[in-house]
Amino acid sequence: MIGPRDTIGEALPDARTAARGEARGLLRLRSRTKKHLRTDERVALWASRVVIILFLAAVLFPALWVVGTSFQGGLLFNSTNIIPTSFTLQHYRDLFANTSFLTWVRNSVIVCTSVGVVTVLLVATMAYAFSRFRFAGRKYGLMFLLLVQMFPAQMSFIAFYYLLIQIHLIDTLQGLILVLIGGQLPFNAWLFKGYIDSLPKDLEEAAYVDGATKLQAYIRVILPLTRPMMAVVFIFVWFGMYSEFLVSSWLLNSQGNFTMPLGLYGFINNQFLNNWTEFAAAAVLGTIPLMIVFLMAQRFLVAGLARGAVKG
Amino acid sequence: MAATSPPISAPSPGVASVAGKPRRRRILDGLYPYGYIAPSIAFMAIASFFPIVFTVYISLTNYGQGHIISFDFVGLKNYVDIFTNFSFLRDFVDVFIFTIMFAAISTALCFAGGLVLAYLLNNENMWERNLYRTLLIIPWALPGTIAILAWQGIFADLFGLADTVLTHYLHLPDVFFLGDAVWARVVVFIVNFWLGYPFMMTACLGALQSVSPEVMQAAEIDGANAWQKFSRVTFPLLRAATLPLVISTFAFNLNNFGIVYFLTNGGPPIPGSSYAGSTDILATYTYKLALTARLYGLACAYGVLIFFIIGTLSSINMKLSGAFEEVD
Numbered sequence: 001m002i003g004p005r006d007t008i009g010e011a012l013p014d015a016r017t018a019a020r021g022e023a024r025g026l027l028r029l030r031s032r033t034k035k036h037l038r039t040d041e042r043v044a045l046w047a048s049r050v051v052i053i054l055f056l057a058a059v060l061f062p063a064l065w066v067v068g069t070s071f072q073g074g075l076l077f078n079s080t081n082i083i084p085t086s087f088t089l090q091h092y093r094d095l096f097a098n099t100s101f102l103t104w105v106r107n108s109v110i111v112c113t114s115v116g117v118v119t120v121l122l123v124a125t126m127a128y129a130f131s132r133f134r135f136a137g138r139k140y141g142l143m144f145l146l147l148v149q150m151f152p153a154q155m156s157f158i159a160f161y162y163l164l165i166q167i168h169l170i171d172t173l174q175g176l177i178l179v180l181i182g183g184q185l186p187f188n189a190w191l192f193k194g195y196i197d198s199l200p201k202d203l204e205e206a207a208y209v210d211g212a213t214k215l216q217a218y219i220r221v222i223l224p225l226t227r228p229m230m231a232v233v234f235i236f237v238w239f240g241m242y243s244e245f246l247v248s249s250w251l252l253n254s255q256g257n258f259t260m261p262l263g264l265y266g267f268i269n270n271q272f273l274n275n276w277t278e279f280a281a282a283a284v285l286g287t288i289p290l291m292i293v294f295l296m297a298q299r300f301l302v303a304g305l306a307r308g309a310v311k312g
Numbered sequence: 313m314a315a316t317s318p319p320i321s322a323p324s325p326g327v328a329s330v331a332g333k334p335r336r337r338r339i340l341d342g343l344y345p346y347g348y349i350a351p352s353i354a355f356m357a358i359a360s361f362f363p364i365v366f367t368v369y370i371s372l373t374n375y376g377q378g379h380i381i382s383f384d385f386v387g388l389k390n391y392v393d394i395f396t397n398f399s400f401l402r403d404f405v406d407v408f409i410f411t412i413m414f415a416a417i418s419t420a421l422c423f424a425g426g427l428v429l430a431y432l433l434n435n436e437n438m439w440e441r442n443l444y445r446t447l448l449i450i451p452w453a454l455p456g457t458i459a460i461l462a463w464q465g466i467f468a469d470l471f472g473l474a475d476t477v478l479t480h481y482l483h484l485p486d487v488f489f490l491g492d493a494v495w496a497r498v499v500v501f502i503v504n505f506w507l508g509y510p511f512m513m514t515a516c517l518g519a520l521q522s523v524s525p526e527v528m529q530a531a532e533i534d535g536a537n538a539w540q541k542f543s544r545v546t547f548p549l550l551r552a553a554t555l556p557l558v559i560s561t562f563a564f565n566l567n568n569f570g571i572v573y574f575l576t577n578g579g580p581p582i583p584g585s586s587y588a589g590s591t592d593i594l595a596t597y598t599y600k601l602a603l604t605a606r607l608y609g610l611a612c613a614y615g616v617l618i619f620f621i622i623g624t625l626s627s628i629n630m631k632l633s634g635a636f637e638e639v640d
Contacts, residue, residue, distance in 0.1 A: 048432040129348035150622045155615035159363035182359020243457040261457040294453035
C-alpha cells in the first residue's frame, strides 16, 4: 500500500536541502528560458520525455480501464474492446441499491478518524518525553518501539479475538478501534520525536523564564508548533487504516459493521465476473477522494516525513 | 539526534537548585516523563505486547484442530515439527525460497524503476516535470487494498484487461494469469512494482536534489560523459542515502501480506502440497495454516520464526545505517 513508510525518513535528505536545490533549479530555469539548449541536452530532454510518457501510459492505463468499465454499458463478458463503447451510470445505481456502500463509508470514516485522532494525541505526548527528557529506559524504549514493529501483524488476530471476547467488544467498531491504535504508535512516535528534536530548546527555556510550568511549556509552546506534524501523522494513519483488512475481517462479522475493504472484498468472494462492474464503481468512489487529497498534500507529506527524520 | 540536542534537564521554576527541593518533589520529577508515556504504553500493551506474548505462548501448545477446548503445553514440539516433519519441511523450504526471491526481486525492481524515473525527472530543462511526478505518484496515492483487488480483476480470466489485450488485440493464445504457477508469480511482481516504485522514486528524487550542482559541474569540467557522471558521482552519493531504505523495503516485502493475499491468496496450489501455493510467502502461508488448517500452535511457531528473521535483518540494517549511534 503506502510502501514501507516506516523507513522513508531514514533516507530522505533534509527537506530544507531539497527545497534549496529546487529553488536553485528554478533560478536556473528562468535564466535559461531565453538561452538555447545544446543539441545533446535537447536530445536527452526529449528522450526522457518519451520514456516517462510511455511509462506513465503503461502505469495509468490499468487504472483508467477500471474507471472505464465502471461506466461501461452492456455485458462485460467476452468484451473485445478495452475502451468503453457505451456509457451508463447503471452500475453506480446498482451499487447504492444493492449494497450497503454508504454504511461502509460511514464505518470506515468512523474507524479511520478515531484511530487518527487518538494516535495523534498519544504520539505527540510520548514523543515529547522521548525527545526532551532523560529517564531510565529511554534508549531501550526507543529501540523497543522499532522492534515491536517487526512482529508479523497477521499473527495478532488470534490474540485480539481472544481479548475482545473477554471484554465483550467483539464485532464492534469500538473494539476494532481499541486494538488498532497501539499498532500505529511506534513508527509515528519516531517520526514525531524527530520533529520535536528539530525545534530549538530555547523555546521552552524562554517559557520557564517567564514562569511557565513544564506542562504549560509543553501545551502552550511546543504543541502548537507541532501542528504540521500532527497533520502528517493524521493523514498517514487515516490512509493506512482505510486499507486495513486483516484485523477487521476477524473482529467484525455483522454486515452493518463492515468497513470499505471488507465490503469490497465481498464482491470477489465468488462470481467476481458478475460483480466486477459494481466493484469497479465502488472502487472508483472509494479511491478518488483519497487520491485527490493525497496528491494535493504530497509535497507537504513528503517534507513532513523528511523533517521528522532530520538527524542532528 | 540527541547527541547534538541533549534533553533539557528538568526545569525548576521558582526553585534555585534541584538539590534544594524537598525529597518528595524530586521523586515526582523523576517520574514525570513516564506520565507522558504511560497512555501510549497502555495502548501498545493491547496491540503489541499482549499479542506477542500470546503468540509465543500458543506456539508452545497444541492449540488448534482437535485441541480447541482443552489444549496442552507441548514445549518446542511445533518448532521441531516445522524442521523435521517431511511435508511441513517441504512446504517451508518452498515457501521460504519464494519469500526471499519475492522480497529481493520486488525490492530490486522498485529501486531500479524509481531510480531511473527520478534521474529522468531531475532535469532542470524539463519544465513540466512536476506534472509528471504528480501523475507518477498516483499508485502510491490509492488505498492499497482496493488497488490490489482491482488488479485481480485486471488479470482475471475472460473479461480482464490483460486477457482482452492478449487475445483480441495481439491475437495470442489465452493465458490463465492467476491460475498458472509461473504467470501468477509474474503478476505478483508486476503489481508489487506498480505499488512500490512511487515511494522509491520520491526517495531517490529527494536524494538526487540534494546532490550539489557544483559536484556535477566539477565532473563536467573534468570531461565526464553522462554515464560516467551517473555511475561515478551520482550513484555513489545516492547509495549512501538510500541503502537503509532498500534494506528496510526488503524487510517489509518479506512480510508483505496484502499483495499476495488479495491478488492470488497464495494460489495456484503447489501439486502434492496440502497448504502451500506457488505465490505463498511465509506471511500468507502462516495465515492459511491458522485460518484453513486451524493449526494455531504451528501457525504461531511460524509467526515467531518470521519475527526472528525480520528482526535479525532489521538489526543488521540498523547497524549498517547507524540509526542508533546518536541515541544515548
